[in-house]
Amino acid sequence: MQLPDRPARTGQPDPVMDQALRLAAAVDEALGEKPTAYRDDSPLPTIGPTPPVPQPGQPPMSQWAVDASGVLKAVAVASLPVGGGLWLVGQVDPVALALICGTPVAAALALARLVSKIKNAVEPNITVTQNYYGTVTQDTRSITSTTRGVIANTRNQTPR
Numbered sequence: 001m002q003l004p005d006r007p008a009r010t011g012q013p014d015p016v017m018d019q020a021l022r023l024a025a026a027v028d029e030a031l032g033e034k035p036t037a038y039r040d041d042s043p044l045p046t047i048g049p050t051p052p053v054p055q056p057g058q059p060p061m062s063q064w065a066v067d068a069s070g071v072l073k074a075v076a077v078a079s080l081p082v083g084g085g086l087w088l089v090g091q092v093d094p095v096a097l098a099l100i101c102g103t104p105v106a107a108a109l110a111l112a113r114l115v116s117k118i119k120n121a122v123e124p125n126i127t128v129t130q131n132y133y134g135t136v137t138q139d140t141r142s143i144t145s146t147t148r149g150v151i152a153n154t155r156n157q158t159p160r
Helices: 015-030 063-091 094-122
Strands: 144-148 153-157
Touching: none
Parallel strands: none
Antiparallel strands: 144 153
16 A cells, blocks of 8 residues: 655655655565465475474473373462462451351360260160180181172182
């Protein structure tokens, strides 16, 4: 696109027209007939010393490194609530925070102690004494157990 030539004037130069002409010259230079890409259609060697080229995306690395980077990303995401909690601790009065965090713990401990007291009161402490008269046989066989399959199938074998 060409702008019309500047009309001849006498006096001071027109700064707007100068800027427009400079812009038009820059556009013409940028859109000139210059190649912007080159495609090499020569056949690639099937065997040769050319090293592999890294592809876009995740860089080439071992499976262990890929797994480790996934774990690191998960830990980084999991650390966000901890950071938010620490920020909240800095914003709240320490006494109020102790009351908010300590009350559920104290209530849980008191409830656990109450349940254990009730459980001990309900279950009587009975001592069972078994007296045997006559011959007593003790069976010392061992059982070997194997479990296999997606749906567990246990087979117990007793030695004979």
